[in-house]
Amino acid sequence: MAWVSRLLSIAQPFRLATSLALPTTQTRNTSFFTKHTAAQLWKGVTSVSNAGRKRGRGKKAGKKMIRDLNRGQVIGVGKVNMVWPGLTTNVIRGRELVEQQQLPPDPEREARLLKLRNALGPFRRLKLSPPERGWSGNRLPGRTVGPPDPIGDEKFEGFETVVLESKAVTNMTGNLGRKRQMSMFVVTGNGNGLAGFGLGKAIDGKASLKVAKNRAGQRLMYIERYNGHTVCHDFFAQFGFSKLYVKKKPEGYGLKCHRAIKSICEVAGIKDIHVKVEGGSSNIQSVTKAFFLGLLQQKPPEKLAEETGYHLVEFRKDHGNYPTVIASPAKVSDDTKNVPAYDEYVMGNRVVLQRKKFPPFYVGTDGWELHLRKTLKYRNENDVRIKLRTAARYLNTQPAKPPKRPVTI
């Protein structure tokens, strides 16, 4: 062992020197990070406990997401910028054999990789622009999903489809047990009198949407409209428990109705309508069916005149209530005693209950009376202010300006 001691004696001064210059560091070859797989580590960071999940944690925006640290890494490309023929480039370029060689280092590579890695930040919900949004949040009902797929030459140009209902439905089967499907109920139309609705079911949401959309495209109905903007007349329609009281409205009134009916009107091309839904307003399928039934059962004015045997006369306030004959029967009855009332006739003798509108709770209280007394003197203030602002531009009869006071020193 003499050589060992000799070696030590030689090495000693050297060892001393090194121990002074470099402090010794403890190194361990095993650690928490080396003992676990990447999947286990990521799970530890991103997962939510069972109790937490029950409380709805880890679902909102800002949730930590698993990052793919290998993103952007390519085999054969590394810190040293090497050309590996057959791995990173072709072996033969043109007629020459590509040689293995080292290129000058690419300083931006590291930054690019980092950027790519950080692009995958925390979880963000898919954000829709306001016109693309449906009735509520990011949910599907109320959203437009494009025209039905073309059938042969028929391209469904100008058609638009709106989802009215999207829900999960199940049924029990002998060998699969509870079988879950997505059910989609959509309406499609060209905005000019053609519209149809369809129900589609499939395991996948997308597939069910496609089925529903195409089915709706194959069941188009033509809807009669008055001057292309509203229904032909007031009507009542019912399907199941959904009862609709539909009112014809003048231009510019807008769509004041159930949101599903509003979507139907938009795709069908009805612009002004008022609908009161009674009974099953949450059953969208029966609301839709009732509305379509009512639209299809509308009677043109000629038919109304022929059925009753009287002239159908229109009085419009914006036209000075001038009587305009809309339709006349072939043989006019002259019985003035039994002339049917138009509103009752088209509603199938149903009279809509007009609820009395009560004044708000504060009317008649002391505070309200006091408020009225206090604000009475300001009732014309805005008008007067506007007039005074333009007073200088009036004819020479304008109000006299107050005389300027002499400046006193």
Add this chain to the structure above:
Amino acid sequence: MLSSRLCMGLRQLESSFINRQLLTTRRPATCTFASSTDSEKKYLFFENKVQDLLKRLTRKDVNKVFRKRKDGEKVEAAVYKFMTTAQLEEELKKADLKADELLQMPPVVPEREEIDEVLDKDEKLVGLLDTKIIFTDISLDKTDRSRTIAVRDVDGTLRLATWEERSRMNQIYFPRPGREIWVPHVFQDEALQPILERKDYEFILNRACAQFEPDDPDYIRVTTKTYEAVNSFGDFDLLRSTRHFGPLVFHLALTKNLDRLLIENLETDRLEDAAWALQLYNILHADAKINHDYKRGAELEFVKAYIDQCSKDNSQLELAYKHCKDFLSSPKSAAVA
């Protein structure tokens, strides 16, 4: 506002005094008119014959009278009714009467004269007040024109109010819809011009009717300017079947400016209208009558007589006359008829 409020209190004090004054002094006519031949002729507007001709010239067209009006009121849902033929005819008759009402012409009257009548002068009141006091008779049986309105000036003069003061006081106590206390800027010439250029004749005429009395100099200025614009652009069809067409034709006939209207009538196959306009001309200018014995069916000859005797610049009118005559004599017109 101060003066009007004071008025309520002081009215009683001075009213007896004013009444005494009014009894003793000559009560001035509320509208006195400038007397000139042209303004005297304006009274012919109320002659039955003239009214009849003007109404016929207006050509009542219910589609235009009852056209859709965007007058700022909320549009209500249309009302539908089932009707027998008799009921429908009754309704149509009612609508016809309503159309007549809507087509009632605003009167054409001569310009009024300024009121300048001092009732009393009291030197002792000088220095008592630093504003005028206006006394307005607001008894219910008075109209805006017959109401007595007097002003006590700072220098102690008690006088009848001027027209401008009258209109302001009337508007304060008895406001009329569409009328403003101060005359709006629209009626100033520089604002009127663009309105006439974009041919909003009916709008400005309606507005003038609401704002002014018919003998107001401003009303006469605005309407005359509008009628001249209509005449120079030949936009008679825009005013036809409105209540302003009668006064327009009356103005043109009075100022011997009928050529453009006759050209338009001849070009648009309105021979009868041309004859009526010339009949009106004959009534208004009894001194410079067209020497022609007009009978129905002889419209063309009547127009020809006017061209020969009265027209100022007749080359264009003659051309229109010739075209019309050629058209009527050609076989095409028979086919159209």
